[in-house]
Amino acid sequence: MIRLDDGLLAALLERGVSRRSFLKFSAAMASALALPASYAPRIAAAVATAPRLPVIWLRGQDCAGNTEAFLRATSPTVSELVLDLLSVEYHETLMAPAGDAATLSRTTAMEMYPDGYVAIVEGGIPTADGGVHCTIGGRPFRDVVREVCDGALATIAVGSCAFDGGVPAARGGPTGAVGVAAVVPDGRLITLPGCPLNVVNLTATIVHYLTFKEFPPTDGRGRPLFAYGGLIHNQCERRAHFEFGEFALAWGDEGAQKGWCLYKLGCKGPEAFANCPTVRYGAGTSWTVKAGHGCVGCTMPGFWDAMTPAYQRLPPPVPFLPTIGVDNVGHALVAGVAALTVVHGSASIVRSSLARAGQRRGARTAAAPAEPIAPAEPIAPVEPIAPVEPIAIAAGLPDGPADVDPADTAAPSGSEVP
Numbered sequence: 411m412i413r414l415d416d417g418l419l420a421a422l423l424e425r426g427v428s429r430r431s432f433l434k435f436s437a438a439m440a441s442a443l444a445l446p447a448s449y450a451p452r453i454a455a456a457v458a459t460a461p462r463l464p465v466i467w468l469r470g471q472d473c474a475g476n477t478e479a480f481l482r483a484t485s486p487t488v489s490e491l492v493l494d495l496l497s498v499e500y501h502e503t504l505m506a507p508a509g510d511a512a513t514l515s516r517t518t519a520m521e522m523y524p525d526g527y528v529a530i531v532e533g534g535i536p537t538a539d540g541g542v543h544c545t546i547g548g549r550p551f552r553d554v555v556r557e558v559c560d561g562a563l564a565t566i567a568v569g570s571c572a573f574d575g576g577v578p579a580a581r582g583g584p585t586g587a588v589g590v591a592a593v594v595p596d597g598r599l600i601t602l603p604g605c606p607l608n609v610v611n612l613t614a615t616i617v618h619y620l621t622f623k624e625f626p627p628t629d630g631r632g633r634p635l636f637a638y639g640g641l642i643h644n645q646c647e648r649r650a651h652f653e654f655g656e657f658a659l660a661w662g663d664e665g666a667q668k669g670w671c672l673y674k675l676g677c678k679g680p681e682a683f684a685n686c687p688t689v690r691y692g693a694g695t696s697w698t699v700k701a702g703h704g705c706v707g708c709t710m711p712g713f714w715d716a717m718t719p720a721y722q723r724l725p726p727p728v729p730f731l732p733t734i735g736v737d738n739v740g741h742a743l744v745a746g747v748a749a750l751t752v753v754h755g756s757a758s759i760v761r762s763s764l765a766r767a768g769q770r771r772g773a774r775t776a777a778a779p780a781e782p783i784a785p786a787e788p789i790a791p792v793e794p795i796a797p798v799e800p801i802a803i804a805a806g807l808p809d810g811p812a813d814v815d816p817a818d819t820a821a822p823s824g825s826e827v828p
């Protein structure tokens with residue numbers, strides 16, 4: 411039987427978190443991680459007895475939106491659970507020390523938990539002009555990130571700016587902002603893009619680690635598949651209106667008031683991957699499209715340049731064919747690949763059938779007894795050539811020259827010499 415009275419749960423109970431809330435939280439985490447509900451007890455057991463995970467939280471070029479999201483975690487009760495899951499050893503916005511004392515807190519935490527802490531990075535990392543556009547304690551932020559992430563168990567880049575530079579990296583930005591992957595290319599990196607990130611995805615990532623002793627599977631850019639594996643468009647509550655051709659055409663028009671699809675007002679849901687429609691924000695109450703605004707694609711690479719203008723559709727993927735959308739292109743590609751697969755498979759089957767038939771024929775030929783070769787007919791002895799009859803010389807003809815062959819003077823067959 412799972413004992414929930416030890417470790418973390420005991421601390422939570424002291425803070426006023428009820429058992430019911432804790433078990434509800436475990437079920438919510440199983441759901442966020444796209445696991446069956448049967449995983450909830452396992453998550454509860456793992457989290458209840460887990461040691462707190464030390465965290466060093468760095469902030470660079472950002473607006474503190476992800477810190478705000480973190481502080482407003484509501485699963486299950488405000489921030490207690492998140493603050494108890496994590497032992498935040500360093501966070502410039504939240505910590506009391508400042509100046510050298512703050513730097514000392516960071517270096518002390520790194521020594522106390524060698525290879526045992528998680529680095530969380532928020533904000534872009536400027537690289538232009540030697541990194542002078544963002545310094546911490548007089549050092550370029552870039553160097554601090556390298557130092558902290560190099561010794562971390564894993565790094566979690568929270569928000570779009572830490573993902574790939576975000577807004578500071580938009581066209582025309584002077585600071586040369588990049589994401590964490592560009593500065594710490596070899597580290598174990600989890601990315602949670604979004605502007606801001608959804609803190610449920612951060613909590614679920616930590617819970618996955620505490621439960622399974624490994625971080626969740628990710629795509630090629632470090633985004634956990636449980637959170638970024640699905641297209642927003644496919645999870646959206648307005649999708650049925652898209653299928654029926656019911657669109658809002660202007661902000662506040664009848665379609666907008668009826669909750670119709672925002673595609674024609676520039677919604678980027680068909681181009682963006684995230685679980686916003688299912689997890690939502692604000693304790694699961696709402697998200698961008700539910701609130702009446704189109705998705706801006708903030709979880710996607712280079713979204714500030716690639717997904718704008720925010721209120722217009724992106725150019726069609728097939729030039730001059732505005733009605734061809736990404737779904738059509740995707741379906742066409744899938745259909746094409748499927749057709750090629752069928753053709754290739756059929757050709758392979760035919761080829762192997764022919765090869766097998768050839769082998770069978772060869773085997774039969776090899777196995778059949780050879781026809782006995784008929785003995786050769788004895789060759790008939792060559793008839794001796796009869797000696798040429800001397801041609802009678804017609805009487806009365808003058809003698810021919812002595813050297814004329816008598817055969818040359820032979821009469822045509824069937825004729826008689828008169």
Ligand code: SF4
Nearest residue numbers: 646649671672677679
């Ligand atoms: Fe797709 Fe956006 Fe329409 Fe929702 S509102 S169905 S995400 S286009």
